[in-house]
Amino acid sequence: MEIKELVHKIHSCECELVLAITGGGTEAIGELLRYGGGSATLLEAIVPYSQSALDAFIGRKPEKYASARTARAMAMTAFQKAIMLQSPEQKRFEHLLGIGATCTLARNGERKERQHELHVAVQSLQNTTSYSILFLEKRDREHEEAIVSRSIINMIAISCHQDVVITDGTGLSSQERPQIKQVQAIEGISNMLLHEANSYNTLPSFVRISGQDRNTHHSHKIMFSGSFDPCHKNHLKMARIASRKYGLPVHFEISLLNVDKPPIDYISLEDRISSIKARYEPDFMGDIFVTNAPLFSEKAIIFPDSTFIVGADTMKRLFDPKYYRPGDNLYSLLEHFRTKGIDFLVFSRKGIHIEIPAEIEHIITIVSEDEYSDDGISSTQIRKLQQNK
Template sequence: MMVDNLAADKYSVPVESIFQIHESPCKIVLAITGGGAEILGELLRHGSGSATVLDAVVPYSMEAMDRFLGRKPEKYCSEKTARLMAMVAYQRALDLSKGEESAAHDVVGIGATCKLKAANERKGRKHVVHVAIQAACKTGVITLELAADRTREKEEKIAAFLIFNVLARHSGVPEVDLPGRIGTGDERKEEITEKYESVSEPVGNLLKQKICSQKGPDKTPDMARIDLNEGKSSAEPDKVRLVFPGSFDPCHRNHVFMAKLASEKHGEPVHFEISLTNVDKPPIDFISLNQRLDSLRKYRDEAFVGGVCLTNAPLFLQKADLFPNSTFIIGADTFNRLFDAKYYGGKVDISAILRHFREKNIRFMVFQRKSVEMSVNPEVLKFCEIVPMDEYEDDGISSTEIRRKQEENKGN
């Protein structure tokens, strides 16, 4: 990312750069909050904006942001939230470009969330810009923490330039120099940090598909396999017998205990399944995916580890289609949801759920958890093995608690 100096009054993206963007095949949906919305004017004011911009949204209030994301973010201005915004924008771009030739390769979502100068702000408040991009096989995010004292107007311009450069890089267009003397000064160094993660086409294809629950009963979910250890041979899907579905954000000691015990009892390696798509959340981006895979790679040399299966099957009814004749490792909270019709939006009755699992020869190995009361249906017990607490050391830890502590440590 270029951070060369420019005169302080040069605060407009060059017109020729705008037209280079419009001449590229890139189609975008923009989601911007907190600052940087001027980029919309830059892209549209010279004409030909429809060649690039499919849609744009500015979810400025917290309520608007919650609705846009389909959830309440942990923080409204953060790298993670920028990535969530980019992912939702990408899904919107796919919908809007549906049916166009090679559209999936050309469309991107861009999310930007900023905390800029405000009236009567408290002393020491950080000013920061996060810009993320989501494409078919790539996730990227850049962050700039502003240290110098500037007007709100100049900070807005800087945010707009950052958004433009993220788009320019993806489009193969030369980036423009940032205004405001970014990167100069001995006392207050303002540096841009970047993260990018790319995936193979089979993994990227999972995001191009609609959520499986919308595909219809005759459609089979898709899957891409990842070998955590290249030295190990990976079983074919129809040979997988022990599946551990989860988000693994991150994988922690309770997950490891469950996987080890299941592998010992069944004499089979465990295959961890992660669905990139979710029922009520944005899909997992590739930076987050790599972090989750890293938490699993720690155990790649262990005998109980098979591999990782990435899917677009958020519901267990769909997972059963992918892994027939398998045993699924689940916790008590998942068990309670699994046999509750509300979990399926009230569209499936319990008898149909049970019948589907019987037809696919699916069994469940259920691990009890502290403070989780299990609701046991006698019909369900016929194909479930309940692991008692005395066989399994549940310390009550959760991935959510681990992430919270990690965020606290970053702030210290």
């Protein structure tokens, strides 16, 4: 299908989108606007081209700038912007899209072994879609730019339910096969995306994903809140110690929303939940929960009368004013925890010294180094090892 016809088809559908591009492929923005009617589809186009601009856009420094993971973070941030930019009289969230594209393309003076690759992600209320391609043929920058631009347009068209083959018009060789993955929202999760991470106008909520449904048998609960990106042996060791200490199962909780980063996309969420399930041990593990509660003050509302397992790094952030609700201070937060019956079981982290202010000692229990000694393994290290395989 010719690009002009395809763009007209995109503009004829009901989709509205925010598009974020870095590394190359900005011709896609021009193509969407070249033939008229672009205002029906494009809410905003963003080009966070420098590393610092991209860091600011997604709220963190990515482990790798040209990666499927970074494209998904860009798409989720773009989707959140689309929610904010949609006209108040519409509010038809099911037609909104966030598009993220990041790539490494040919440039002068590059090293011979440098990989050229493209990653496009699409975030909607219903699903997360990822498209990745490693360029195998040698091409000049202009040719690669054209491939990237057309690939972005094709992904938009497919996401707008237009009949198009994903490699149509891209000029990819038969050996260059895109890796495509799509994950649908778990039932009850999608509405959490409609609330920004820093919005406190909505009551915290949760979805139980799986487990033994054992939390209803005990008034007191042991909650392990974390990103689990991925879950690893030290997480299990901490959970086992906590379960033995209190004689209760440990429930795992992942917040879909973050205070200073975009929400977790559905592909990443599935990966994190799968990493817990893969290591699931029913003798000390309970349920898995997904919440829209990035702050412990919010978790306390969902899970009252609970002991929360935290590492020393989380302990340092727990009473940082940056992570308070609007209007809270240390004493109102402590009173909130008191009325909700909340305390914390703190595990050491290698290289982090734990200092507990006197004001909060009454809700803190520190696990001794005789019971648990951290070996320094982290989810970040595991992700880097997986990338290098």
